[in-house]
Amino acid sequence: MKRFCFSASFLIGLMLMPLFMQAQTEATPEKKGYEFTVVKEVPHTPVPNQYRSGTCWSFSGNGLLEAEILRKTGRTVDLSEMFIVRQAYLEKAMKYVRTHGSINFSGGGGGPDVTFVMDKYGLVPEAAYTGLVIGEDKHTHGEMDAVLKAYVDAIIKNPNRKLTPVWKQGFVALLDTYLGDYPAEFNYEGKKYTPQSFSKEMGLKGDDYVQLTAYSHVPLYQPFIQQIPDNWLWAETYNVTLDEMMEVVDYALNEGYCIDWAADVSEKGFSWKNGLAVVPEENISDLSGTEKERWEALTPAERSKAMYSFEKIVPEKKITPEMRQLAYDNYETTDDHGMLIVGIAKDQEGNKFYKVKNSWGTEDHIYNGYLFASVPFVQYKTMNIGINKEAIPKHLRKKLGL
Numbered sequence: 001m002k003r004f005c006f007s008a009s010f011l012i013g014l015m016l017m018p019l020f021m022q023a024q025t026e027a028t029p030e031k032k033g034y035e036f037t038v039v040k041e042v043p044h045t046p047v048p049n050q051y052r053s054g055t056c057w058s059f060s061g062n063g064l065l066e067a068e069i070l071r072k073t074g075r076t077v078d079l080s081e082m083f084i085v086r087q088a089y090l091e092k093a094m095k096y097v098r099t100h101g102s103i104n105f106s107g108g109g110g111g112p113d114v115t116f117v118m119d120k121y122g123l124v125p126e127a128a129y130t131g132l133v134i135g136e137d138k139h140t141h142g143e144m145d146a147v148l149k150a151y152v153d154a155i156i157k158n159p160n161r162k163l164t165p166v167w168k169q170g171f172v173a174l175l176d177t178y179l180g181d182y183p184a185e186f187n188y189e190g191k192k193y194t195p196q197s198f199s200k201e202m203g204l205k206g207d208d209y210v211q212l213t214a215y216s217h218v219p220l221y222q223p224f225i226q227q228i229p230d231n232w233l234w235a236e237t238y239n240v241t242l243d244e245m246m247e248v249v250d251y252a253l254n255e256g257y258c259i260d261w262a263a264d265v266s267e268k269g270f271s272w273k274n275g276l277a278v279v280p281e282e283n284i285s286d287l288s289g290t291e292k293e294r295w296e297a298l299t300p301a302e303r304s305k306a307m308y309s310f311e312k313i314v315p316e317k318k319i320t321p322e323m324r325q326l327a328y329d330n331y332e333t334t335d336d337h338g339m340l341i342v343g344i345a346k347d348q349e350g351n352k353f354y355k356v357k358n359s360w361g362t363e364d365h366i367y368n369g370y371l372f373a374s375v376p377f378v379q380y381k382t383m384n385i386g387i388n389k390e391a392i393p394k395h396l397r398k399k400l401g402l
Contacts, residue, residue: 033274033310033311033312034274034276034310034313034347034348034372035347035348036345036346036347036353036355036372037345037346037347037348038343038344038345038355039343039344039345039346040253040254040343040344041342041343041344041355042067042071042253042256042257042258042342042343043067043070043071043256044063044066044067044070044258044340044342044357045063045066045067045070045076045077045078047357047358047359047361047362047368047369047370048063048081048359048361049138049139049359049360049361049362050081050139050359050360051138051139051140051361052138052139052140052141052142053085053107053139053140053141054106054107054108054141054145055081055082055085055107055108055109055139055141056337056338056339056359057108057109057110057111057113057114057230057262057338058081058082058084058085058088058109058113058114059081059338059359060111060260060261060262060338060339060340060359061084061111061113061114061115061260061338061386062079062080062081062084062114063258063260063340063357063359064111064114064209064258064259064260064340064386064387065079065114065115065118065123065202065204066078066079067257067258067340067342068204068257068258068388069202069203069204071256071257072203073203077125077202078125078126078127079123079124079125079126080123080124080125080126080128080129080130080131081126081131082129082130082131082132082139082179082180083117083121083123083124083129083131083183083195084113084114084117084118085107085109085131085179086131086175086179086182087117087120087121088109088113088114088116088117089107089148089175090168090171090172090175091116091117091120091233092105092109092232092233093105093148093151093152093168093171094168095232096152096156096232097152097155097156097163097167100156101152101153101156103232104229104230104232105148105149105152105232106145106149106230107141107145108229108230108335109230109232109233110228110230110231110233110235110262110335110338110384111209111211111260111262111338111384111386112209112211112233112235112386113233113235115204115206115209116206116233116235118199118204118206119205119206121195121196122194122195122196122197122198122199122200123195123198123199123202123204124183124186124195124198125186125188125198127188128183128186128187128188128193129179129180129183129186130180131179131180132180133177133178133179133180134178141178143178144174144178144179147174147178148171148174148175148178151170151171151174152171155167183195186198208388208389208390209386209387209388209389210237210238210386210387210389210392210400210402211226211235211236211237211238211384211385211386212237212238212239212240212245212248212384212385212387212392213226213237213238213239213240213245213382213383213384213385214239214240214241214242214244214245214321214324214382215239215324215325215328216321216322216325217325217329218239219239220239220240220241221238221239221240221399221400221401222238222239223236223237223238223239224236224237224239225237226383226384228334228335228383229335230335231335237384238400238402240396240399240400241321242319242320242321242324242379244396245382245385246375246378246379247393247396248385248387248391248392248393248396249341249354249378249385250344251391251392251393252387252388252391252392253341253342253343253344253354254344255390255391257387257388257390257391258340258341258342259340259341259385259386259387259391260338260340260385260386260387261338261339261340261341261356261378261382261385261386262335262337262338262382262383262384262385262386263277263336263337263338263339263373263378263381263382263383264332264333264334264335264336264337264381264383265277265336265337265381266334266336267279267377267381269377270377270381271310272358272360272365272371273366274310274366275365275366275367275370275371275372276310276371276372276373277356277371277372277373277374277377277381278314278316278373278374278376278377279316279317279319279374279376279377279380279381280314280315280316280317281314281315281316281317282314313347313348313349313351316374316376316377317376317380318376319376319379319380323380324379324380327380327381333380333381333383334383335383338359339356339357339358339359339371340356340357341354341355341356341357341373341378341385342355342356342357342370343355345372347372351374351375352374352375353372353373353374353375354372354373354374354375354378355370355371355372356370356371356372356373357369357370358370358371389402
């Protein structure tokens with residue numbers, strides 16, 4: 001049998017080991033990710049899934065209308081995003097042909113498209129028009145977008161030397177094929193409606209909603225046509241200062257209004273996996289791409305290089321109006337994605353964030369389809385916000401003439 005001998009110094013060290021380990025733990029704390037506490041949340045409808053379609057603008061715009069119906073009536077209604085997409089595509093096709101193809105023609109759009117379609121054509125509940133007729137259980141628009149674009153491009157080439165009076169019928173037939181026949185009448189909760197009568201019952205008017213942004217290349221407190229590709233409608237946006245835009249965001253949420261948020265999500269500080277959008281002081285080159293599938297297309301190695309670790313709270317840049325303008329002018333801030341701001345939150349260090357309802361579904365997501373955007377991110381990467389006029393402080397409404 002072997003005998004083991006221990007020196008006195010070894011035995012003393014062994015007894016002191018627990019204290020040494022505790023000291024080491026206290027000296028080098030484990031890295032801890034962001035933890036959020038929601039301090040204000042506006043009632044809204046559940047997170048939807050746009051899936052493989054470039055229709056975030058319809059989901060965020062309809063989300064705003066659904067929240068408005070809930071706020072005004074207490075009624076929870078799931079509106080059809082694809083009815084809005086269908087009619088916006090028709091209007092877009094007519095303008096595309098009339099302008100000889102000089103406007104953007106794609107599945108993209110903006111928040112004003114939703115209220116425009118609502119006022120002209122009405123609203124439809126999701127139960128009456130899902131837009132799912134091609135054998136898919138989720139929205140998959142790649143082929144449809146390509147076919148519709150090819151069709152209108154053929155029309156503007158004018159091979160007959162004169163546009164036929166039936167080209168719009170052909171376009172509508174394609175919409176019927178890919179999204180379903182126009183819902184001229186439908187039953188909902190035991191009552192028959194048309195899109196117009198259903199919209200009237202919801203009690204919403206497009207004139208009650210405006211867009212705001214904050215840039216220096218246009219006059220303050222006046223509407224202007226924001227020069228972004230997806231603004232095919234040439235909708236107007238009111239220009240305010242950066243501080244005033246953020247004042248509106250906070251005022252609206254605290255008064256019980258949701259906000260339709262058009263933002264750039266191509267930054268490395270935007271991490272869908274982590275449900276987080278921040279502007280770290282450390283610079284990492286930007287990603288290209290806009291929608292969820294582009295993120296999913298990255299390999300694990302590319303994704304690890306593309307994003308911050310988010311293992312601990314990071315210091316963020318102080319955003320100035322000059323930084324915001326430069327990013328817009330240099331195409332660093334682009335009209336990537338529409339979402340719905342629904343609340344205010346704080347991290348464990350007391351930093352303020354906004355709770356955001358996305359439209360990329362809830363499956364296998366850290367916050368079940370929501371994300372948290374920091375104040376600097378919203379200051380820096382907001383293209384524009386869409387809100388009810390009543391959600392603007394009175395002193396600013398007066399400046400805007402609203």
